Amino acid sequence: MDSSRRQSGIQQLLAAEQEAQRIVNEARNAKMARLKQAKEEADKEIAAYRAQMEAEFQRKVAQASAGHPLSSGDSGANVKRLELETEEKIQHLKSQAANISQDVVQMLLKHVTTVKN
Numbered sequence: 001m002d003s004s005r006r007q008s009g010i011q012q013l014l015a016a017e018q019e020a021q022r023i024v025n026e027a028r029n030a031k032m033a034r035l036k037q038a039k040e041e042a043d044k045e046i047a048a049y050r051a052q053m054e055a056e057f058q059r060k061v062a063q064a065s066a067g068h069p070l071s072s073g074d075s076g077a078n079v080k081r082l083e084l085e086t087e088e089k090i091q092h093l094k095s096q097a098a099n100i101s102q103d104v105v106q107m108l109l110k111h112v113t114t115v116k117n
Helices: 002-065 072-113
Strands: none
Touching: 002 072
């Protein structure tokens, strides 16, 4: 009888271990999916912002060539300023995406390490 109890206990432990591994794998897969989604969202925001800035730049170039007197030095300075602003905003969006991914990781860790009966 003692042997059958041990055998039953071992089987329960093995089953619990398999269940824990399944939960960890699901959490890992969910984390990877969310990180991929966050990256895709950030890439879309960057592309939209870049398109917006490009349209604004083209509008300003068109205004300059349509009779608004700008010297070539001023135009070059504006281009440089727009490039710097765009790069700063892209970096800001990337940092926001990085912050979101940390929150996702923390949420997943919380759920994976919480024991439910």
